[in-house]
Amino acid sequence: MDAIVKKRIKQVLKGDQNAYAEIVEIYKDKVFQLCFRMLGNRHEAEDMAQEAFIRAYVNIASFNIDLKFSTWLYRIATNLCIDRIRKKKPDFYLDAEVSGTDGLTMYSQVPSDSALPEEEVESIELHETIQREIAKLPEKYRSVIVLKYIEELSLNEISKILDMPLGTVKTRIHRGREALRHQLRNV
Amino acid sequence: MSCSEKYVAYMHEYLDEEISTEHEKELKEHLLKCPECQKHFQELEKSLALVKSIAHVTTSDDFTLNVMNRLPKEKKKVGFQRWLRHHPLLTAASLFLVLMVGSLFSSWNTGHNLSVSKQPNLIVKNDTVIVPEGEVVKGDVVVRNGSLRIDGQIDGNVTVINGTVINGEKYLASAGDVTGEIEEINVIFEWVWYHLKNMAKEAINFFEESEQSQGVTAFLW
Numbered sequence: 001m002d003a004i005v006k007k008r009i010k011q012v013l014k015g016d017q018n019a020y021a022e023i024v025e026i027y028k029d030k031v032f033q034l035c036f037r038m039l040g041n042r043h044e045a046e047d048m049a050q051e052a053f054i055r056a057y058v059n060i061a062s063f064n065i066d067l068k069f070s071t072w073l074y075r076i077a078t079n080l081c082i083d084r085i086r087k088k089k090p091d092f093y094l095d096a097e098v099s100g101t102d103g104l105t106m107y108s109q110v111p112s113d114s115a116l117p118e119e120e121v122e123s124i125e126l127h128e129t130i131q132r133e134i135a136k137l138p139e140k141y142r143s144v145i146v147l148k149y150i151e152e153l154s155l156n157e158i159s160k161i162l163d164m165p166l167g168t169v170k171t172r173i174h175r176g177r178e179a180l181r182h183q184l185r186n187v
Numbered sequence: 188m189s190c191s192e193k194y195v196a197y198m199h200e201y202l203d204e205e206i207s208t209e210h211e212k213e214l215k216e217h218l219l220k221c222p223e224c225q226k227h228f229q230e231l232e233k234s235l236a237l238v239k240s241i242a243h244v245t246t247s248d249d250f251t252l253n254v255m256n257r258l259p260k261e262k263k264k265v266g267f268q269r270w271l272r273h274h275p276l277l278t279a280a281s282l283f284l285v286l287m288v289g290s291l292f293s294s295w296n297t298g299h300n301l302s303v304s305k306q307p308n309l310i311v312k313n314d315t316v317i318v319p320e321g322e323v324v325k326g327d328v329v330v331r332n333g334s335l336r337i338d339g340q341i342d343g344n345v346t347v348i349n350g351t352v353i354n355g356e357k358y359l360a361s362a363g364d365v366t367g368e369i370e371e372i373n374v375i376f377e378w379v380w381y382h383l384k385n386m387a388k389e390a391i392n393f394f395e396e397s398e399q400s401q402g403v404t405a406f407l408w
Binding site (some may be wrong): 017020021109127155173174178181187 | 202253
């Protein structure tokens with residue numbers, strides 16, 4: 001697959017835009033997933049993932065063809081998401097407790113649009129809970145946890161993507177795991 | 188969790204898959220006798236399993252299309268090159284046409300000298316070619332950049348390029364006798380048309396001849 005990607009990148013470098021479509025096709029789900037778990041919102045994640053691909057295309061001339069394209073692409077996507085998280089004002093969350101109520105969140109005020117089988121509801125609720133707990137992690141732990149456990153990347157690759165020493169990555173993963181343990185032990 | 192600091196570090200080494208065999212053995216032995224650490228370890232593993240369980244989301248189907256539509260426009264040159272690559276036949280045909288017409292244009296522009304097809308009994312006077320009275324010119328007559336006066340007879344077609352057929356009654360049988368067609372070409376498009384027609388005729392002739400010769404060989408067989 002790396003060979004195909006390299007070939008397509010060379011075509012893109014020559015100016016053939018259509019060759020880029022195949023690259024997008026190969027990595028779209030991975031990049032989207034990374035953004036989704038970082039941002040916790042499908043719509044925003046899709047926007048960010050698209051933006052990542054566009055930035056990669058615009059800056060493709062600066063990509064070193066001997067390196068792994070995915071590492072470079074993930075770095076762009078991760079940085080975009082981190083920027084977004086830092087800029088975002090945490091003013092309105094659906095899961096924020098509504099003031100004056102006891103444990104009621106905005107979720108309980110949003111009517112669900114269809115009746116789902118109980119099992120499905122449960123699994124969706126579980127997914128939402130996990131997603132929310134990941135979103136609660138400080139961004140520096142969130143990025144390493146998502147890259148390690150959602151994208152299943154090696155510690156070495158993560159250190160390249162985040163441009164950070166391996167030791168730092170390990171420390172952050174350890175702290176991220178401990179934080180998750182606290183948050184998820186009662187789920 | 189007083190005892191755990193050391194063992195928690197081992198747990199993370201284990202989860203990073205970087206634990207040494209001695210540490211792993213030590214950790215296992217400790218977990219068997221320390222329920223607190225055991226709980227800690229199970230909670231770690233459980234939370235990671237939960238996180239992993241929500242992997243594998245997919246994007247919308249039109250994701251790639253949306254990205255491609257948002258890319259800055261590519262250089263026209265490349266689009267054109269790709270078109271050429273995908274339509275070799277059209278490319279060849281249009282290249283041929285361009286060269287053809289180009290060469291015809293240039294041959295129209297060059298040579299303003301009078302030229303005439305070679306028949307022994309044609310007389311050239313200034314820029315006029317004369318078919319003398321009482322003479323019979325055999326074959327097609329082509330005059331370029333000059334006029335043609337027909338007093339005698341021509342046994343064939345007449346083509347005058349960039350000139351006229353001089354005779355008060357041109358095109359009439361009494362304008363001397365011309366057995367074939369009379370054609371005057373004065374405009375460049377006519378010139379191009381004339382050449383294309385000629386080529387087509389030659390091509391047809393060629394095919395007819397080869398068919399005939401095939402017919403003959405078939406007959407001989």
